[in-house]
Amino acid sequence: MSEQINIDIAEVNKVTDQLQSSSQAFTSSLPSDFASGNELDAVKKINELNKALQDAADQYKALLLKNVQATKESIQSMKETDEEVGASFK
Numbered sequence: 125m126s127e128q129i130n131i132d133i134a135e136v137n138k139v140t141d142q143l144q145s146s147s148q149a150f151t152s153s154l155p156s157d158f159a160s161g162n163e164l165d166a167v168k169k170i171n172e173l174n175k176a177l178q179d180a181a182d183q184y185k186a187l188l189l190k191n192v193q194a195t196k197e198s199i200q201s202m203k204e205t206d207e208e209v210g211a212s213f214k
Contacts, residue, residue, distance in 0.1 A: 136199050144192045152181045 154174045159167045 140192050147188045152178050154178050
């Protein structure tokens with residue numbers, strides 16, 4: 125019933141580094157002031173929606189970066205725990 129769980133730490137670090145790099149490079153190209161000077165309600169609504177989308181993208185990026193960091197910390201903790209347990213059997 126005891127099966128070994130293997131984590132390829134190098135592979136996890138490689139993937140999380142790629143994800144972190146991609147996340148940091150992510151930028152939204154939504155216009156912040158669509159049809160400047162136009163007072164039509166539709167234009168105002170488009171500007172509001174663009175701002176909301178930009179805010180959502182920024183929040184997603186921040187959350188993704190937090191999750192990447194949490195994953196790295198968890199993997200490091202698992203590695204340290206595994207080493208401690210392994211050393212206790214020697």
